[in-house]
Amino acid sequence: MFKKKPQIKNLSPLRSSDRRKLADQIIAEYKIHVPKLDEIDNTATESQATSNQPTPALSSIRTSLIPETCLSARFTTHAGASATLVSGAVYVGAHLGQEERILWIQYGKDSRLYPTVYTLWHNPGLTPLLHTQDLVVEKLRTGADLMTPGLVGGPPWPEGAKTGAVVAVAGLERPSVPVWVGACKIDVSRLGRVQGAKGAAVEGIHWEGDEIWNWSQHSNGGKAGPESIEGWEKTSAEVQDGFGKLDLEDNDEDEDGQEGGVALDTSTADVHNGDVKPDTPANEALAAEPEQEPSTAEVDDAFLQAFLYALYNAKKNAEPPHHGIDFPIQPSFLIANMIQPHLRFQDQHYTIKKTSWKNAKKFIKYLEKQLLLKSKDRNGGETVILDVDFNDNRIKNFTPYTLPKPKTQASTVQADESKSLAGGSDPSLGQKLTLQTLYRASSKLVPDLLPSKTTYYTSSQISSFLKKYIENNPALTEKSSSPRFIKLDPFIANNILGSNSSGSDTRVLAAGEIGRDALIKRILDDSHLAVPHWLLLRNDQTYDPESPDHSLKPKSGPAPQVNIVLEKRSGTKVVTRISGLEAFGVNPQILGPELQKKCAGSASVGQHVGGKPGMLEILVQGDQREVVEKEVGRRGIDRRWIFVDDKTKKKKK
Known part of the structure; x- marks a missing residue:
């Protein structure tokens, strides 16, 4: 559909309420299951997940589908053989550590939202996944529909691939990476063998390589997908095996149900690390998930133990009374420097939002009730720690445990991007910056005061030129009321003070004289006289206006x-x-x-x-x-x- 570049209007931010409604609409349309979390109150129902106080699971799904900084804009484009004008809306957002991309598309009178490949790469299992040969994928990227004989890997086909359903398509070379998005024109889930069948199975909407994929705020083109994505469960061997058996007899097709396509049911999706993943039976889930999500009570205990561990280390390694701790302790310092480094488990499940307290303030209040510390509420609602009881038996008798090494991102995509972004270190750390202000003279000051309009001057240089101008015109200092004042001449009155009809200039013109400091300030403050420029010098860079380095070019404006x-x-x-x-x-x-x-x-x-x-x-x-x-x-x-x-x-x- 998007072979031609769409005309996208100005982006505008979504309100938080609109973002939540949009995410809830997607959850309903794509039948994404919001799992129950093991909260303290086990009587919580799924209906509470859509209330005004959403569960952390629902918030995680919403953020994964529609990031918090999501923007929206209207667009128009021409599509189809007859170049029909199509309009709609795009939703732009950025996942953590990535640049902004178009994540969802809505066009025409259809209220349905279609995911782009960028959304599918971060939300495995969001739609049914079909497969086709890589040669067919290249044809699909020209705007063609997916024909029924082009389907491989089944039967059985994904149950969700019914008429009108949104599906993703991947090639055999990268079977876990969706590269094409479309809508089913027929009920694919009920198909048998497709050899010899006719007609289109899926109508194309968007694909890796089209103009929607290519759009970015930086105008640096689209980003190719990863080699594999954890969560789209079909393996290359399974798909190739299904493809190799296409020529077998019908009675061979049902010998092993595992030969079929991806049986993803988005109605039984689970959430892991903010991504939507297909659910599995209980036995398989235990085998596939080496790290099960802890209960809230377990996360609470881990945070308490981490706090005790931090105090145990402080008491062991520093002298009393404060053992190297600077009071008051800010909530952000508590979490980042005392809790996180001492957590027994360091993964996405062990965060303050997963505790029963939900935020640092309530956690501090809990610790105060446990008689471990004293706190105080400051103006603005912030709670700080004023003192800690290092003599508490829980600190004295604390038994240290082995701290795990921080884990890398499970997702290959996120890991690769973290490496490319971080590059091992932040190049801006430790840099020395100097901000230098320079001025270019307007024609009103040249050549009487300053010699050139193209040269950049510092404020001290302009002050020196003004001093020289006064010395060359002795009449300016004759009969003045004070040595600090100078008399006005036609140049100062007309070119400098006459450039602005402000009340202060009028009073100076009436008085017939002006202070030297006031005159230089008047010149530097008026951008019609001295146009300000700035130059940022890094580390050992220097800039001499008298012999400038042409590789350093000052920039205009404040x-x-x-x-x-x-x-x-x-x-x-x-x-x-x-x-x-x-x-x-x-x-x-x-x-x-x-x-x-x-x-x-x-x-x-x-x-x-x-x-x-x-x-x-x-x-x-x-x-x-x-x-x-x-x-x-x-x-x-x-x-x-x-x-x-x-x-x-x-x-x-």
Whole structure:
């Protein structure tokens, strides 16, 4: 459908409520099962998963389907042999550690949302998966439909591949990687042998290589799929085996039910690490899942033991009374530096959101009730730890356990991307930055005050030229009221003060004189006289305006700054948005995961709302301004270049 490039209008962010409704619509349409979690209250029902207080499982599925920073836009394109005008909407989002891509498509009057291959690569089992020969895949990428004889690997065929159902198609070379999305024109699930059959089985909508796949904010083309994806259960050997038996007699087809296509039932999907995966019978699930999801009570105990372990180590390795711990302890420091490093198990199941407390504040209050510490609520609702009872018997008699090494990402895609993004280290760490402001003179100052319009001048150079101008015109200092003042001449009155009709200029013109400092400030503050430029120097770089390095080119406009915005989402939920990092050589795709670790909460990277295409912003849960300022400081960004906008405070009347 998208052989021709669609015209996509301006992207706009989705409200949190719209994002949840959209995700719930997808969950309903694709029959995604929201599993029950082993909560303390075992009477919880599935109906509670769609209430105003969703379970962590539902939130995880929603985020996997529709990321928190999702944007939407209308589009138009021409499709079909008759080049019919088609319109609809696209939904753009970024999974953690990746750039933004089109994840869902809705077109025409059909309210159904169609996933792109990027969504399928992160949500195994979302749709039934069909297979065909790689030669046929190449034909499909030209916009052709999948014909019935082109199906391989069955019967049996996936039960969900019924008329009108959305299905994915993979080739035999990479049978676990969907590369084509379509809608069934016939009931594929009821087909027998397909040799000799006629007609189209699946109508093509989107594929790896079309214009939707190719779109990105950075205009750097689409991203090829991985070699394999864990969760699409069909193996290459099984598909090839089914393909090799296509010429057998009918009575051979039913000898082994395992020869058929992928029997994915999205109505029995489970969730693991934010991705939707097909469910399996209980015995197979135990064999396939070496790490079963712990109960809430087990996660609670792990967090308590980690806290005791941190205090045990502090008491063992440092002197009293505080044993090397700086009080007060911030909630973010508690989670990132005391809990996470000492957890018995370090995987996606052991996070503060999986505990019965759900957040650090309630966890601290629990520890205070256990008489392990003293806490205090600060303005803004933050709770800090003021002191710890190191003489508690639970700390004295604590038995250390072996701490596991941090596990790598289970997903091949995420692992590869983490390596490529991190590259082993953050190149911006430890860099030294110098922000230099330069000015170019307008024609009003040339040649009377400054010699050239093309040369960049520092403020001190402009001040020197002004001093020289005054020395060359003795009449300026004669009969002035003070040595600090100079008389006005036609050049100063007309070219400098006459460039602005402000009240201050009018008063100066009426007085007939102006202070030397006020005159230089007047020149530098007026962009019509001295056009500001900025230059960011890294490490040992220097720039001399008198003998400039042409490889360093100053940029016009005000100097860059890192913007930290605190705002409320969903009523009381506070988030921190960070933007403007690229100008300082800091990659948001690398800093985002680092902030997620430091803040012990979720973080996402996406297009900066209201910014230029390709400019990214990081969204972190909670008020994390102190952590952000510290982390960007480690990357050479001075506090003077950071602007904090706290929108959570009540506006003054």
